[in-house]
Amino acid sequence: xxxxxxxxxxxxxxxxxxxxxxxxxxxxxxxxxxxxxxxxxxxxxxxxxxxxxxxxxxxxxxxxxxxxxxxxxxxxxxxxxxxxxxxxxxxxxxxxxxxxxxxxxxxxxxxxxxxxxxxxxxxxxxxxxxxxxxxxxxxxxxxxxxxxxxxxxxxxxxxxxxxxxxxxxxxxxxxxxxxxxxxxxxxxxxxxxxxxxxxxxxxxxxxxxxxxxxxxxxxxxxxxxxxxxxxxxxxxxxxxxxxxxxxxxxxxxxxxxxxxxxxxxxxxxxxxxxxxxxxxxxxxxxxxxxxxxxxxxxxxxxxxxxxxx
Amino acid sequence: xxxxxxxxxxxxxxxxxxxxxxxxxxxxxxxxxxxxxxxxxxxxxxxxxxxxxxxxxxxxxxxxxxxxxxxxxxxxxxxxxxxxxxxxxxxxxxxxxxxxxxxxxxxxxxxxxxxxxxxxxxxxxxxxxxxxxxxxxxxxxxxxxxxxxxxxxxxxxxxxxxxxxxxxxxxxxxxxxxxxxxxxxxxxxxxxxxxxxxxxxxxxxxxxxxxxxxxxxxxxxxxxxxxxxxxxxxxxxxxxxxxxxxxxxxxxxxxxxxxxxxxxxxxxxxxxxxxxxxxxxxxxxxxxxxxxxxxxxxxxxxxxxxxxxxxxxxxxxxxxxxxxxxxxxxxxxxxxxxxxxxxxxxxxxxxxxxxxxxxxxxxxxxxxxxxxxxxxxxxxxxxxxxxxxxxxxxxxxxxxxxxxxxxxxxxxxxxxxxxxxxxxxxxxx
Numbered sequence: 001x002x003x004x005x006x007x008x009x010x011x012x013x014x015x016x017x018x019x020x021x022x023x024x025x026x027x028x029x030x031x032x033x034x035x036x037x038x039x040x041x042x043x044x045x046x047x048x049x050x051x052x053x054x055x056x057x058x059x060x061x062x063x064x065x066x067x068x069x070x071x072x073x074x075x076x077x078x079x080x081x082x083x084x085x086x087x088x089x090x091x092x093x094x095x096x097x098x099x100x101x102x103x104x105x106x107x108x109x110x111x112x113x114x115x116x117x118x119x120x121x122x123x124x125x126x127x128x129x130x131x132x133x134x135x136x137x138x139x140x141x142x143x144x145x146x147x148x149x150x151x152x153x154x155x156x157x158x159x160x161x162x163x164x165x166x167x168x169x170x171x172x173x174x175x176x177x178x179x180x181x182x183x184x185x186x187x188x189x190x191x192x193x194x195x196x197x198x199x200x201x202x203x204x205x206x207x208x209x210x211x212x213x214x215x216x217x218x219x220x221x222x223x224x225x226x227x228x229x230x231x232x233x234x235x236x237x238x239x240x241x242x243x244x245x246x247x248x249x250x251x252x253x254x255x256x257x258x259x260x261x262x263x264x265x266x267x268x269x270x271x272x273x274x275x276x277x278x279x280x281x282x283x284x285x286x287x288x289x290x291x292x293x294x295x296x297x298x299x300x301x302x303x304x305x306x307x308x309x
Numbered sequence: 310x311x312x313x314x315x316x317x318x319x320x321x322x323x324x325x326x327x328x329x330x331x332x333x334x335x336x337x338x339x340x341x342x343x344x345x346x347x348x349x350x351x352x353x354x355x356x357x358x359x360x361x362x363x364x365x366x367x368x369x370x371x372x373x374x375x376x377x378x379x380x381x382x383x384x385x386x387x388x389x390x391x392x393x394x395x396x397x398x399x400x401x402x403x404x405x406x407x408x409x410x411x412x413x414x415x416x417x418x419x420x421x422x423x424x425x426x427x428x429x430x431x432x433x434x435x436x437x438x439x440x441x442x443x444x445x446x447x448x449x450x451x452x453x454x455x456x457x458x459x460x461x462x463x464x465x466x467x468x469x470x471x472x473x474x475x476x477x478x479x480x481x482x483x484x485x486x487x488x489x490x491x492x493x494x495x496x497x498x499x500x501x502x503x504x505x506x507x508x509x510x511x512x513x514x515x516x517x518x519x520x521x522x523x524x525x526x527x528x529x530x531x532x533x534x535x536x537x538x539x540x541x542x543x544x545x546x547x548x549x550x551x552x553x554x555x556x557x558x559x560x561x562x563x564x565x566x567x568x569x570x571x572x573x574x575x576x577x578x579x580x581x582x583x584x585x586x587x588x589x590x591x592x593x594x595x596x597x598x599x600x601x602x603x604x605x606x607x608x609x610x611x612x613x614x615x616x617x618x619x620x621x622x623x624x625x626x627x628x629x630x631x632x633x634x635x636x637x638x639x640x641x642x643x644x645x646x647x648x649x650x651x652x653x654x655x656x657x658x659x660x661x662x663x664x665x666x667x668x669x670x671x672x673x674x675x676x677x678x679x680x681x682x683x684x685x686x687x688x689x690x691x692x693x694x695x696x697x698x699x700x701x702x703x704x705x706x707x708x709x710x711x712x713x714x715x716x717x718x719x720x721x722x723x724x725x726x727x728x729x730x731x732x733x734x735x736x737x738x
Contacts, residue, residue, distance in 0.1 A: 002513050003555050031542050031580065204597060205426070206646075207639050209604040212579075213389040220387070242728055244646045245596060253421065255593025263597040267575045271601065274579050294572045297538050 009223035013278070014193050014230050016166060017142060018082055019116035023278045024232030029219060030276045031298065039295050041279045042269075042288050043118065044075040045084035045236070048105050049095055054247030056261035060285050072109045078285040079292060082144075084118040084236070085109060090131050091122040099134040106138045118144040118168075118281070121156070129155035136163040144168065147198060148185060150177065157188050168234060170198045173210045175217055175229075182228050192227065196279070201235035203243050204268045211235070215275035232278035240265045241283055266290040314342045320358040321351065328352055349523045369553045370561050373504050373528050373583075376460040376482030378434060380530075380583035381563035386550055392608040397578040399598070400435035400463060400586045402567070405451040406442045412451060416458040418590040424599060427613045427638040431599035435461035437486070437586055438475075445471035453478040463506065463584075469493060476501040484530060486565070491518050495525040506565050508532030512544050516559040529562045530584065538573055541566055542580050549581040575601050613638035617661035619688050620645065623654030630655045630737045631690065632700040632723060633681055635662040635670045643727040644702075651734035656693055660684040667702045678711035685716055700737070703729075 007028050015025030023041050048068045058065070064074035068085070075083055085106065090097040110117060119135050121128035129152070136145055136159035146168030148156045160167035169185055171178035178199055186192055199218060202211045215233055222230040240246055245254070246261035254260060265287035269280050273295070282288045318338040329350040331337040340346035341362075348354070348362055372382035380395050403415050416436070424431045436455045440448045445468065452475040456462050462483040466472040472485055476497055484504035487494040491507050498505040505526050509515035515531055522529055533544045545564055551557040563583035568574035571594040577585045578601065587598075607613060615636045621629075622645055634644045636659045648655050660681055662670035670676030681701075684690075691697060697718040701708060703725035713720045724733045 002516060003551060003557055031546070031576070205600045205604065206643055208601070209388070209607055209609070212605065213387070213609060216387050217389055239728075242647075242650075244649060245600070253424070253592060254596055255591060257593070259591070260593035260596060263571060263594045266572055267597045267601050270572050270575050271579060271605075274576055290572055294538075294576070297573075298542065300537065300539060 009225075011223045011225040011227075011230060013219070013222055013232055014195075016193070016196065016232055018144070018279070021081055026278075028223065031274055039299055040273050040277055041081040042292055043080045043082040043084050043115075043279070043281045044078060044285065044288060045086060045281050045283060046071045046075060047086045047088045048097065048102060049089040051088065054241055054261070056247045056258045057241045057284055059258065068105055069108050069112065073112060075285070076112075076114060078288060080115055080288065082116045082118055082279070082281075083109075083113060084120065084281045086120040087131065087135065088122060090127060091124055092127055093124070094122075099131055102131060103134050103138045106135055110138065110140065116140075116143055118146065120146050123147075125152035128152070132156050132159040133162070136160065136165060139163065139165060142166065144196065146170065148181065150181060150184070153181070153184060154188060157185055157190055160194065161189055166194050166196055168198050169195050169231065171200065173200045173202070173207070173214050175199075175214060175221070178214075178218065179226075179228050182231065186228075192231070195231045196234050197229075197231045198234050198236060201237055201239075201268070201272055201277075201280075203237065203239040204264055204271070205245060206239065206243055208268060208271055212271055212275045215272065215277060219276035233276060234279040234281065235269075235272040235277040236281040237265060237268055237272075237283060240268050262287045262290065270294060314338045317341050317362060320354075320361045322353045322358075324353070326353070347527050349525070349527055352524060368561070369556060370549075370563060371527070371529065373530060373563050375435070375484065375504060378461060383549065383563075383581075383583075384553065386553055388605065389609055392610065393606050395583065396602055396606040397582055398434035398461065398584045399574070399578075399602070400437050400461075400584055401433060401590060402437045402439065402586045402588055403451075403455070404439045404441045405444075405448045407451075412454055415590070416455060420458060422590055422592055422595050424596050426600060426603060427642065428615055429603065429613075431596075431603060433459075433590075433595070433599075435459060435463060435483075435584065437463040437465055440464070440466040440468060440471050440475075445474050449474040449478065456482075466494075469497070473497050476503060479503065484528075486532060491522050492525060495522045498528070499526050504528040504530050506530045506532045508534055511535065512547060512560070515544075516557075519562060520559045523559075531560065531562050531564045533564050533566050533582065538569075538576075542576060545577065545581040571595075571598050574598055578602050579605055612664040614661075614664040615641045615659055617659055617684055617688070619690055619693055620657045620659060621654070622648045622657055623652065625654040625656050627693065627695045629653075629694070630700060630734075631658055631694050631698065632656070633658045633660065634702060635660055635665060635667050635676050637662065637664050637666045637670070640666050640727075644730065647727045647730035648734060651731045653734035653737060655734065655737075656690075658684065658688065658690055658699070667704050671705045671708070676705065678708055678715040681708075681712055682716040685718065 012027040013024040016023050050065045064071045087102050089095040090102045121131045141164040144166040147170035149170045169181040199214045202208050246264040249257045269291045321334040323334050325333045329337045368382050370381045370383045385391050422433050436459050438452050448471045456478045462479045464475045465486040481502040484506050485494050485498045486506040495505040507518045509518050533541050548560045552561040565584040566577040566582035567586045574585050615638050662675035700721045700723040706722045709720040
């Protein structure tokens with residue numbers, strides 16, 4: 001007779017609605033095979049400008065990246081659950097798009113989008129205050145906006161409250177700052193259930209294990225009952241295609257660069273999910289498909305939510 | 310720690326029942342003292358006696374040696390609790406029904422799958438040969454060829470004679486995997502100093518079979534092959550938790566899992582498999598997989614470090630710029646990678662900060678005007694460049710004045726983030 005192995009935890013991750021699907025809500029650790037697992041949500045990210053990309057990534061998109069609306073449409077066909085749109089073009093050090101221009105582009109993308117949107121600003125605190133307010137108004141209710149960071153979170157938070165959106169609470173691989181951010185946001189007026197945590201996903205080979213362990217610790221803390229850490233976790237794989245290994249062609253012993261880049265991103269995504277990520281924003285459509293396939297294979301043996309896949 | 314015969318004898322039943330194969334308990338104790346017998350041979354020991362006698366039984370998950378490598382002896386469920394002790398071994402599966410040239414190709418590819426990361430060489434570890442030809446001599450021949458290429462071999466075989474033949478070539482450095490008759494195969498394994506990989510159709514069956522085999526072998530590995538990825542991951546997790554949290558002995562052994570692709574292999578190595586098999590060699594997928602293993606199995610308290618040195622990036626010459634950073638491997642990798650992407654050749658002077666990153670090192674006085682100057686002088690950096698100019702990370706801009714005074718070099722301040730280096734390097738031309 002085997003000893004009893006069922007897990008019972010005091011806490012539970014908050015459940016959020018992302019379009020027609022749900023994320024979070026689990027009351028146990030990921031990949032334990034018990035029947036309450038839910039498929040993590042996967043998305044791709046586009047920008048309002050054509051960014052620099054290594055060839056191995058650009059090859060997947062062709063000229064779709066020339067125009068954000070086309071790019072969004074292309075991504076929709078890749079089986080995504082949500083679409084991330086980053087308004088890098090509004091950066092004063094770059095194209096310096098006006099709020100109106102950005103809002104116009106967002107409106108267009110949203111009109112054609114069948115999946116929910118996640119919207120980021122420029123990362124430039126001075127710029128994002130007004131920008132996120134404008135974009136927040138364009139977005140359908142219950143979209144997601146990011147990032148709220150220790151410095152300058154108030155304007156992003158205000159945009160989330162005013163327009164009824166979820167907000168991403170960002171911390172740089174630090175469990176104390178993660179909690180502190182959530183406290184700051186809730187004290188500012190954001191409801192706990194509207195927060196999604198981003199603990200900073202590091203790429204494979206460039207700090208992955210730090211993110212992996214922080215996510216495991218966050219999940220354990222939430223399941224132990226810490227309400228200030230019970231938010232679902234989002235991982236945005238921003239750095240994967242900056243890694244040499246995802247595009248370098250100068251090392252014949254490293255094999256095909258295209259396949260290597262895809263696997264570099266796939267394993268990064270799969271590790272984050274294994275640790276407990278509820279939402280993963282990726283870049284390469286094939287890496288997304290590989291990740292989705294693995295999740296589906298995992299959930300194959302009976303799931304309470306077959307519609308989630 | 311070797312116990313004296315009389316100490317051992319005190320914990321034995323003293324019934325002289327001969328079930329262990331010795332004439333008396335004292336004789337058995339003498340054999341145990343010189344490791345000529347195994348504790349498992351006595352079926353009448355209670356938990357107390359077992360605990361008192363065996364250092365091994367203190368391990369929640371037994372340790373198993375395969376050639377030069379060790380697996381098992383894991384003490385935590387989460388790496389952040391302390392660390393994972395032994396890296397999963399990655400094992401290539403081949404069939405003995407392949408031709409000689411195909412086998413030659415596979416072993417050659419196996420040996421070529423070698424990568425250098427952070428000064429560590431990442432390689433594959435074992436080959437598993439499946440008996441499918443039906444020809445015991447052929448099997449033995451293929452196993453022998455594989456054994457010449459690599460230090461650890463698993464033979465997968467359900468034919469006793471074929472197993473016995475093949476086991477001879479891999480004495481002391483491998484394992485036998487069988488579907489049934491575990492006891493019989495365990496005897497052969499023991500004869501040749503091999504581990505036995507024990508399976509079952511359910512976790513309960515695996516535990517039962519393991520228990521049966523403990524009487525014969527003390528080198529047991531659990532075969533987690535329950536028919537689906539999900540059931541395997543679940544079982545691997547339960548084994549780790551039961552062994553460590555509940556000290557459940559019959560599952561306290563390293564686990565073996567077979568992956569159908571690289572992504573699955575990644576999950577298995579993150580989720581407690583001590584040996585993971587793969588079906589193909591494709592360096593474009595192996596480099597990521599081995600990097601993942603290196604990342605997950607890094608001791609959280611001992612960050613990887615790079616040696617203090619001046620590293621040339623690209624075709625660096627005496628006119629190329631010199632940049633300075635710390636020897637935390639992650640820092641080194643990020644910075645050198647960005648410089649490399651900029652296509653501007655440069656020298657990267659890495660200061661030994663005991664594995665601390667830029668900010669941490671600065672705060673701990675390991676990355677200061679003094680330590681950087683010492684490194685510059687020790688490494689003879691002045692000989693490597695025509696102008697005594699260097700660039701420090703933007704995060705420690707405040708160090709620039711003191712560093713100029715201390716070193717006598719001109720100091721420029723670089724960007725705060727490694728990813729800004731790409732644009733920054735262009736300005737250095």
